[in-house]
Structure formats: structure tokens, C-alpha cells
Amino acid sequence: MSREVRVAVFRPDDERLRDAVELLDSLGATPVPDPMLEVEPTGRTPRTDADYAVLTSKTGVELVADAGWDPGEATLCAIGDSTAAVMREHGYAVDVVPDEFTSTGLVETLRGRVPGARVEVARSDHGSPVLTDGLEAAGGYVHETVLYELVRPPGSGDSAEMAAAGELEAALFSSSLTVDHFLDAAAERGLRDEAVAGLDDAVVGAIGEPTRETAESRGIDVDVVPDAADFEELACAAVEVAAPTYRE
Structure with a gap:
């Protein structure tokens, strides 16, 4: 790599952040870990009498598995391959994974199946209404269970100071909420515009695209959106743009 590439990453402070740091190291970049999400479980569990049950994240799967949730006869749906893999690790048989790993993609996959069906959606408190509204519009009877809340960890925002000082070469937003929490942290430090x-x-x-739309609506220009909603693809693409010689 011809120059130092400092890359801010905002994933929760668990194996996701550790994996992100390891990946960026392997790409020759300098990781700037600044978690912008912290999980607070609600203690709730999904209903057990649904015809379809939708899980949208690794965190949600782990919470329902730890609670001993039994989906009964429900057709189990995962929003993407990574969620599906964790479901299988915990002994859940995954029946539906959309080709496009988004709320819209899952709605399109289920559109012809859910009319008149009971659909359970179990996720965080910041889940997109695209999923629930879309399934209702398709004719499903949708019930949502909030499994956990996503809050901004106290003390986050070092990356905002670095951005304001021109000390970041790249930043990787892995959800719309990381965008808002980054800006909140910057505002808390009195340097939102500078960041x-x-x-x-x-x-x-x-x-x-949803994360891009959030960022751009907040005044942040987005340079890279990977073809698949996958963090590794995001990191590789961003580092490639920031320092095209990093593979040499």
C-alpha cells in the first residue's frame, strides 16, 4: 500500500468488530474501530403459532435460540445468507432466503405465499417498515416482536474527531443506524459539520442502498456500495478505492 489508509468501522463490539479489524489488517489498512451500536435485549420472544417466521440478524437468532424459542410448524425465513447460516448453527431449518438480501427482496420472495397467513417478524427496534408494510400489503397478518434495542455506546465518536481533522481515508457504514449514531456522536462533540x-x-x-440513502439524506456523499450487502465486500471495495495499490 502506497500510503496509510485509516478506515473507520462502526460494528458492535463483539466478534463482528474483531472480524472487521482483522479483515482490514489483512487488506493492509489501518482499522479505526469505533462501535456505534450496542445491543440491549428486551427479553421478548417471537410468537409460536405463526405460519411464517422471519429473522433478520445474527443477534436476533442468538437471542431467540438462547431463550429456547420453538417456531413450531412455521416456515422459517432469513433475510440473507449470514442470518441463515447462524440459524442453521442453532438448529433451525431455514426454508426461505431471498435472492436479494434486503427487506424488499424478502417481500418479493414471499409476496405470493403470505396472503391470509400469520407472519411473525422478529428483529431490532430499528427494523425497516419496508418489510412489515410490504408483507401486510401482500395480504399477510403481520406481528412484530422487538427482540432488542440498538443504542449508541457511551464514549463513541473518536472517529468523528478524526474525520473532522482530516485523519480518515475511509469510513464503512454497515447500517443506517451507524450513520445516525456517527452524526450524533459528532454533534455531541460539537463538530458535526466538520466531521x-x-x-x-x-x-x-x-x-x-438503504444505508446509502440515509447517508446522502444527511449530507454524506457515498462513494462505494457493494453489489451484495456483505461487510467483507464493502471493506474490500472501499479500501480498493482509497488505495488502488493495496493488493500489490
């Missing part, structure tokens, strides 16, 4: 301006000179990656 956004600093990102103008960096490579900004968003994991999918």
Missing part, C-alpha cells in the same frame, strides 16, 4: 466535511475527502462505503 461531514472530513468525510467528503474520504472514501465512504455503505453496505446497501
Whole structure:
């Protein structure tokens, strides 16, 4: 790599952040870990009498598995391959994974199946209404269980200071909420505008179109959106743009 590439990453402070740091190290970049999400479980469990049950994240799967949730006869749906893999690890048989790993993709996959069916959606408190509204519009009777809340960890925001000082070459937003929490942390430190301006000179990656739309609606220009909503693809693409010689 011809120059130092400092890359801010905002994943929760668990194996996801550790894996992200390891990946960025392997790409020759300098990780700047600044978790913007912290999980607070609600203690709730999904209903057990649904015809279809939808899980949207690794965290949600782990919470329902730890609670001993039994989906009964429900057709189990995962929003993407990574969620499906964790479901299988915990002994859940996955019946449906959409080709497009988004709320819209899952709605399109289920559109012809859910009219008149009871659909359980179990996820965080920041789940997109695209999924629940879309399934209801398709004719399903939708019930949502909030398994956990996503909050901003106290003390987050070092990356915002670095962005404001022009010390970031890239930033990787892995959800719309990481965008908002980054900006909240910057505002808390009195440098929101400066942090956004600093990102103008960096490579900004968003994991999918909804995250891109959130960032751009908040004044952050997005440079990279991978074809698949996959963090590894996001990181590789962003580092490639930030330092095209990193593979040499």
C-alpha cells in the first residue's frame, strides 16, 4: 500500500468488530474501530403459532435460540445468507432466503405465499417498515416482536474527531443506524459539520442502498456500495478505492 489508509468501522463490539479489524489488517489498512451500536435485549420472544417466521440478524437468532424459542410448524425465513447460516448453527431449518438480501427482496420472495397467513417478524427496534408494510400489503397478518434495542455506546465518536481533522481515508457504514449514531456522536462533540466535511475527502462505503440513502439524506456523499450487502465486500471495495495499490 502506497500510503496509510485509516478506515473507520462502526460494528458492535463483539466478534463482528474483531472480524472487521482483522479483515482490514489483512487488506493492509489501518482499522479505526469505533462501535456505534450496542445491543440491549428486551427479553421478548417471537410468537409460536405463526405460519411464517422471519429473522433478520445474527443477534436476533442468538437471542431467540438462547431463550429456547420453538417456531413450531412455521416456515422459517432469513433475510440473507449470514442470518441463515447462524440459524442453521442453532438448529433451525431455514426454508426461505431471498435472492436479494434486503427487506424488499424478502417481500418479493414471499409476496405470493403470505396472503391470509400469520407472519411473525422478529428483529431490532430499528427494523425497516419496508418489510412489515410490504408483507401486510401482500395480504399477510403481520406481528412484530422487538427482540432488542440498538443504542449508541457511551464514549463513541473518536472517529468523528478524526474525520473532522482530516485523519480518515475511509469510513464503512454497515447500517443506517451507524450513520445516525456517527452524526450524533459528532454533534455531541460539537463538530458535526466538520466531521461531514472530513468525510467528503474520504472514501465512504455503505453496505446497501438503504444505508446509502440515509447517508446522502444527511449530507454524506457515498462513494462505494457493494453489489451484495456483505461487510467483507464493502471493506474490500472501499479500501480498493482509497488505495488502488493495496493488493500489490
